[in-house]
Amino acid sequence: MTEPVLSTHALTKRFGALVANEAVSLDLRPGEVHALIGPNGAGKSTLVGQICGAIKPDEGRVQFLGRDVTEQSTRTRARSGLGRTFQISALAMEDSVLQNVVLGAMGAAGTVWHFLRPAMKDLTIRQKAEQALERVGLSDLASLRTGEISHGQRRRLEVAVALTLSPKAFVMDEPMAGLGAEGTRELTALLDELRQEAPILLVEHDMDVVFSLADRITVLNYGRVIATGSTAEIRSDPEVRRAYLGEES
Amino acid sequence: MSRESIVNAALFALLIAVPLGALATDEPFIITLATRAVILALAAVGLNIALGIGGLVSLGHAAYFGIGGYAMGILAFHAQSYTPLFEGPFVIEGTKLMPIIWLVAICGGALAAFVIGLLSLRTTGVYFIMITLAFGQMFYFFTISWPAYGGEDGLSIYVRNSFPGLNTLVPIQFYAVCFVLLCAVLWFNARLARAPFGLALNAARQVPHRVEAIGLDPVRLKLVALVISGAVTGLAGALFADLNRFVSPTMFSWQMSGELMVFIILGGTGRLFGPVAGAMLFVLLEYLLGGISDYWLAFLGALLLLVVLYGRGGLVGIFAGKARNHD
Known part of the structure; x- marks a missing residue:
């Protein structure tokens, strides 16, 4: 085994x-x-x-x-x-969808202690964040404020943030x-793929x-x-x- | 250009036009008022880094302001009385040089913020407000009861400290010094808000457990924010003491902490130019209404009430609309 x-x-x-x-x-x-x-x-x-x-x-x-x-x-x-998602969405509601995944990618890469250069212009981080959004199908909403997207979209963003950690387990x-029903079906399909990762x-x-x-x-x-x-x-x-x-x- | 940057540019233009106008019409008092507004704005910009991005409602920022003030007072006092600051295996002299005084004020503010932050960041919410207030009051009563530097009467510095190449006793030159420092700190604040650290700190305010789940320590982020904030407010304290050529325990009073917070709420919490707008309006009202009535703060209270009730984004919000985060 x-x-x-x-x-x-x-x-x-x-x-x-x-x-x-x-x-x-x-x-x-x-x-x-x-x-x-x-x-x-x-x-x-x-x-x-x-x-x-x-x-x-x-x-x-x-x-x-x-x-x-x-x-x-x-x-x-x-x-x-160890990538986790929360029962009640734990996202920065005032920030954009992209900023939330960028934050996750930054945390994983340990590049948070920079005080002067713009966070959103770090291409490695940004690419990783955009990939995570693409994976959960939220690329089109990247620039929206997280507080403005629907509950179902937030549940998927929650998974995307966990994805930016390149987790070994979810x-x-x-x-x-x-x-x-619709949202459940979509997310179920997504999780079904994620188990390979x-x-x-x-x-x-x-x-x-x-x-x-x-x-x-x-x-x-x-x-x-x-x-x-x-x-x-x-x-x-x-x-x-x-x-x-x-x-x- | 967004509406907020138009408002910011207008405030910036005012800060250049008013003193130059006063210079042309030979009104040195107006220049001094403008200097006061710029220095108070700088102190509040310091607080806004902790409060606006990090959500740290510190009611003890007078501690860092006062430390900056006393850094200037003590160094200049020893220089003007020709007594050494410290005698031992080596001697530390006082100084009248602004850059050195600023450096000491910045380090003093940062160090105090580090120690106070280590202890107070174990708490949140109302407890955090109360514990920072308590630290501020400790400094206040300590300086009152410490006779070496004037105790309750404070310290008078007879001649304004010097800056290489400038005559700081000329109001417009001292104004220029303060204005350049304010611009430098605002630039730093704008960069900081968009940097990885600012993004993480902003998230630590909104969802600390998420920040932890991606491998970051929200308390450490807030501590660093508080240290930066204390350093900036400390620098403002040194300038404020230099403007008045006087430093006393009132710089440490809780009313001072409260005023800094009023500037931010009046101008717009978390807005880059919020504290600047707030401090400008405060100084203007103090000048206009203070001449009419000793109870002008009652009017300020009413205004603050209106802004909080109807203009939730503060002055900047009234003119520029809701805050937006840009990528």
């Missing part, structure tokens, strides 16, 4: 008496989409927080590209290629949140998206992993059906 790109080993996080994550282990292998599902309050966001570095686990480890990154900051993990927290850990509520994209699925409930396996295995798992999918599906 190939070495996983990203993995967690028995991650446990408590908030007071509440156990948000209990001994959660999962891994993300090259080329796959690994979906993380579970009812509200199952501990998905806490897990994403620990993987990306915003939350410090009480026990357990996070491994990324073969290294233990448990003690590393969000920034260090980002610089080594962590996407509900990328489809708030999208209509880097594997995707996908937190998602939309079951159609999960079942069409995911190679494997991990189900969280009350902070614990109740099932993990291929889509077919998860579909037929009795505990999952009871806890999450409901009797109908």
Whole structure:
């Protein structure tokens, strides 16, 4: 079996008496989409927080590209290629669409400590940024203010910013949140291509998206992993059906 | 040319025409007023780098302004009294040379901003406002109770400091010095806003968690912004003390910090020429209304209220419309 790109080993996080994550282990292998599902309050966001570095686990480890990154900051993990998207779009709304991706490319290249030369005239950075926009189909909107574009376009811009990091793995927290049917279809097609570039850990509520994209699925409930396996295995798992999918599906 | 650059050009033209007009009609007092406006504008441009791009609402910028003022006061005091500033294994003398005084003021402002920033940037929002205010007040009470340099009475410097090749006692020449410095800092500010650092700082104000997710440290960006800001305001402080040939603890007062913020809000937050417009209007009103009533600040308050309620972009916004970011 190939070495996983990203993995967690028995991650446990408590908030007071509440156990948000209990001994959660999962891994993300090259080329796959690994979906993380579970009812509200199952501990998905806490897990994403620990993987990306915003939350410090009480026990357990996070491994990324073969290294233990448990003690590393969000920034260090980002610089080594962990590209994340946020559940609620985290974009500079006053800036243009292009400026948002340029910012990502600058952060990745570490060329931010320049005080006099214009940021938008750095051709290497700009080319990388424009490629990312092209990839998600936003080239035509490059000069618009981010606050002016639609919600669905912002969700794609969110992915484009993560792309500028040339990530080794994506962590996407509900990328489809708030999208209509059309937007969901477009973004699903995009993510389907992106898995070739880097594997995707996908937190998602939309079951159609999960079942069409995911190679494997991990189900969280009350902070614990109740099932993990291929889509077919998860579909037929009795505990999952009871806890999450409901009797109908 | 965008509408904003037309407004900027008009303000720039005023800053050249008014003192030259005053020179032609032999009104040195108007030149002094213009110098005051230019220096206060410079101090507020410093604050605008932290506030406008970085969103750092510092209510303690009087600290850097005062440090610049005292850098000038202390150096010039030792020079005029022929006493060394420091005696030990080596001797440091005072000086009356502006370039050296400026350098000390800039370094002093930057250093103070670095230390204050390290401590205060652990907080945000109202707490940040309060902690910067507290640091400003610490400097204020320290200078009041420090007798070596005049304490509450301040320090008088009898002759204005010198600049090689100029007679700084001639109002228009001193004005030229201040004006050139303001232009240099505005140029730097304009470049900074469009440079990678400015773009990142601007994003750190809007979405700090995004900035972190692309591998940058928003607090470090803000700290550097505060250091640049403190350095500029420190330079303005040295010029302000030189204009008055006097420095006192009032330069450190929280009212001073408040005035700098008023210039920015009046002129337009985050607009390049916002603080310039604000400081010009303030000095003009101070001159016109101050002659009519001692309570002229009440009128200023009413004006500020109107600008905040109806002209959200400040003076520059009223004339130039909404801010736009250009690529």
